[in-house]
Amino acid sequence: MEHSTFFLVPLSSILALGFAYYFFRAMLNESEGTDTMKQIAQYVREGAMSYLKQQYKVVVAVFIVLAVIFAVMAFFGLQNSWVPFAFLTGGFFSGLAGFFGMKTATYASARTAHAASKSLNSGLQIAFRSGAVMGLVVVGLALLDIAIWYIILNQFIPETDSGHKLIVITTTMLTFGMGASTQALFARVGGGIYTKAADVGADLVGKVEAGIPEDDPRNPATIADNVGDNVGDVAGMGADLYESYCGSILATAALGASAFLTQPELQLKAVFAPMLIAATGVILSILGIFLVKTDEHADMKKLMQALNRGVNVSSFLTAVATFFILYILQIPNWLGLSFSVITGLIAGIIIGQSTEYYTSHSFKPTRKIAESGETGPATVIISGIGTGMMSTAIPVLTIAFAIILSYLCATKFDIAHIVAAENLSKGLYGIGIAAVGMLSTLGITLATDAYGPIADNAGGNAQMAGLDPEVRRRTDALDALGNTTAATGKGFAIGSAALTALALLASYIEEIKIGLVRIGEKTLTLANGDIVETGRATFADFMNYYEIHLMNPKVLVGVFIGSMMAFLFCGLTMNAVSRAAQKMVNEVRRQFREIKGILTGEATPDYATCVEISTKGAQREMLLPSLLAIATPILTGLIFGVSGVMGLLVGGLGSGFVLAVFMANAGGAWDNAKKYVEDGNFGGKGSESHKACVVGDTVGDPFKDTSGPSLNILIKLMSMVSIVMAGLTATWSLL
């Protein structure tokens, strides 16, 4: 079973990895600047790597336990025997992507600062192309993993007469998403706790108590803070999107295999379609990356235009290419499905724009928050929370609109039979392919994201190394640009996580089906007495069989627990940051007290201890929320069965998505409200308004960089765990 176009998948993967290596080498060839700059970069690099080592230790332990569990399940026929291996490679590749991305970022910061002393454009080039290494490594490794597994499984899984081979292949591949998901969980939660413990600690004592600026070398926590940007924003964000990328492609492939079960030739095409769209997107992303350049005297607006040019050209060309791909594949309703893809692409852009509106201080909402600083920190917090909550409306309505529109496009607007069995599987495939569309240009959108922390660290390096104010001004400009891309990137990450989770939700039913077939349930007796062949049962049949409707108390209980999980998980991570930051505060205070001459610059602070505190804090604190996220879907399945799990996933998705948007936007808005005051508004730096806004910014830190982004993983991971455990849930549950 092959198709002549499949070669595009490994090809684009190799291209992506090749260009990533090229950008990496080019960056390494640049000078790292003065000895002080090298020294600082070295500190950050060592801190980041030592943290990553610690994190991987925990992750490896968890992976071994889970792989053993999956092997035992496979032994008892509750899971396919490929699953433990698929799981491990998913985790390994995701970890590798994080490792490469972070290594690149930590090498790039000093070089960016040095290049910025030549010109703004040189700085932009180095920072952006180093970010592109991350983007390309993520998509390259993801497609590589997909291609390898497809080839292996296609070789070893026996041919059947009824199109089931592809179902088995795709549902098996989907489980490697569980590995990516678990890795991402630890990266996001651990990295998020690390970075904000350091940041909050550094700010509270350094900025507020001692009155020294950000990134000042006299602050003992400043290296830890810079390390945190790398482990949280680079490695964490990368693992998050690696997972969404794999998850959306694989879930859509599984939905395609099911939707076209009765038409073997179409089935293969439907499985390939998401992979090919992704592969094309990779190639066009590389093209876009080369378009990002600016002249020597660019201002902020021109910088932004330079980035946007790259992203927009890639997106536009990918949209156009989608029509060709689906037309050439001759998938029925290729036009409708192409519009589903476009829906996803456009939804991603709208969510990014709305994030910018709510978090940039060029617009009213953030300025209002800054203004409320005049009546003190309490009103800053109240209006930040109010604004953050209101900012959920546009993204949620956009996703809701994208869901219904991509569904309708994929079903030729057959409104009279909108949920008929046939339409249901095609429509869900349409939603999946919209998620793929949204993520298709990840190669370049992730580059703009990963660019942010590199520019941030370059600024830190320039400040600590005492470079010329002019250079510092340039790195500040690069950093400001990074803050904008970080905000839109966060919106994009959440939106794509929501659509991906929805596709995973649908493929959960596919996994239940495969699980039932595996344990030998040949037929299902529906509620109305009809008997259907398990392997050919439709989504509608399963909804009927398990009574997954909204009056089923198990579904309702699942929804309640799912909604609660999002809050509980956030609460745990917020408190984790609070505890770890407390330790950091005490350590920084101790150093200021005990090491004489730090504040006058005569003594060097003990950076390493602060790095260690963040590392240990993150390592200790990441375990409980992570295990909770893994255990809850399993327990729900064991007690309430399939209908309870579906309720859990929908409840968690609904409230998790909204909560994530709220936290990311409130945090981003507080950050920029503070910057707006620092720009000289409402009293400017050092005023009471400024102090009030610093409180908002500090509260916003764990909102936007720990708890909020971790929710992206939560909503995907709960689906993934359910998918991997489907065999068990299908076999037994208490109620």
Added chain:
Amino acid sequence: MEHSTFFLVPLSSILALGFAYYFFRAMLNESEGTDTMKQIAQYVREGAMSYLKQQYKVVVAVFIVLAVIFAVMAFFGLQNSWVPFAFLTGGFFSGLAGFFGMKTATYASARTAHAASKSLNSGLQIAFRSGAVMGLVVVGLALLDIAIWYIILNQFIPETDSGHKLIVITTTMLTFGMGASTQALFARVGGGIYTKAADVGADLVGKVEAGIPEDDPRNPATIADNVGDNVGDVAGMGADLYESYCGSILATAALGASAFLTQPELQLKAVFAPMLIAATGVILSILGIFLVKTDEHADMKKLMQALNRGVNVSSFLTAVATFFILYILQIPNWLGLSFSVITGLIAGIIIGQSTEYYTSHSFKPTRKIAESGETGPATVIISGIGTGMMSTAIPVLTIAFAIILSYLCATKFDIAHIVAAENLSKGLYGIGIAAVGMLSTLGITLATDAYGPIADNAGGNAQMAGLDPEVRRRTDALDALGNTTAATGKGFAIGSAALTALALLASYIEEIKIGLVRIGEKTLTLANGDIVETGRATFADFMNYYEIHLMNPKVLVGVFIGSMMAFLFCGLTMNAVSRAAQKMVNEVRRQFREIKGILTGEATPDYATCVEISTKGAQREMLLPSLLAIATPILTGLIFGVSGVMGLLVGGLGSGFVLAVFMANAGGAWDNAKKYVEDGNFGGKGSESHKACVVGDTVGDPFKDTSGPSLNILIKLMSMVSIVMAGLTATWSLL
């Protein structure tokens, strides 16, 4: 169609209203104290009444518009012609309850302060029995409304052969809940904005800037603050629980009429059962109220015991009585249903206890928040939000457990056929009757709630009138007790709202059924081709007919929008408080600046302007969130039909419930963390820790008194709107 036990319903109503009048007269006979005390009480009374007048103006306008809409719908056969009248009486009685409760409270505060100058027990008696007026008026008017409407409809609705008469009666009565709901919405939102604009404004300028204590007569906003306690906590809370009380009884009656449709004799009993349990609870609540007394030298612990004695005896006796009632009615599975009632009663107690654990400074979570004050306001906010989020776990799991347990009890633990059509209707009836159980002792639990603001105002009166420190110490003790009951009361209000909303959700399907029958749809063709008679279609049939399952994109979109609604609604109310408080801050600052001698006590501040600012602010700001809450279910129904509405309600319920618990508990914990510091911990009053905790308290104000409680209404109101609009939704929708 009568039943010999029905007389209990009007009887208990008259008893409740009679005792309310007795307690009211007894309170009025007490002395109001010195002239200053009378003067202050007069200010507060006038402010409260003038606000209520303004609120009723807005409400009357909205009611007229809605009643006309319902009349038009009735004209076109989309609704029963009784509905506009039922709607109006629901609103009128709810408004009446709020009016009486608040009138009593505003007469009681000075009398409580004066009585406290005699002894603690005298103070407690007056405050508590005045609170009991509210409790008894609410349950008395609710049962009166129910009894009157039942008698009228029973007279006028024609007998049919197939048990449909009771279905029509109960589903019609349910719509008067919409009136109560709308009234409650404005009371909670408007009152909540009023009280917190005043409170935040008074605190920010008075306490923080001018450094004068709470309730100081020099603070121009202090009268508005005291008025706010009455309009928010008394009238708002009363209207909220009036609605839950009616809603749970009426929804359960409707579910009973449906569950026993084929057995006419049982059907009537199933309709009466919730009413009789409620009626018995009223009588036993009155008994409990008389048990609340303490000796002359009671301490805090004894005071608490005195209140608990009343509540516990009422609850225990109601539980016992339930077994008798259901046994005497000879309802099948009377034992199981009795246990469903007990489940609800116990769930209410557990939620109250967990609220106390998370918000009282006798326990670790709140003390941790106080401790984090040592590192400034930012960490206070972070740990308060973290703790609030974690505090959602117990209430949600309790409600989840109550749902499944009351369902299983009502279906004789028939786990093998847990969601079979027959079990589904009985089980949902069980969930409804659990909600009735939880609310059955509302007469006394609401008394302990309404007691709080009275004691608070008594403290304010004592402070402003410059009473003896010993008296002030006693009113403080009464106030502290009130804070505890307020916290548990809030938990109880949320928990009962969630269960009530669930019962309403189920009865929504009943309304759709009636709507289809009314427009002449005699049969339904299910997805599998089966044809069922509309009037006899089961819940399962409707789930099938409208495909209300979790893969239906319309359901999923509904869930997303519902989850978002909770946040958007909160965001709007938070920002409303922020804006109104800002105006208050400016006014108080202006008065301090322009009216010379306020701070030295030589000049009297202009209280009236502050009262007016709060009134106007509340009036202006309550409209948008309220209209949004009413419009969203209507629009969702018009676009996405029944399945979209069901998704909306479930999504809104899931995330609204969790968000409400989070906000109430975070707010309560911040309040008490501040008090803990004021008690001399972590530096005590005036320290940096204290300032940090005051920020937390100020942020918590709109959390716990505006946005959080308004969510209770939102989740019930959206169901109520859907219920009233069911006829329209059943007839037409876009998708």
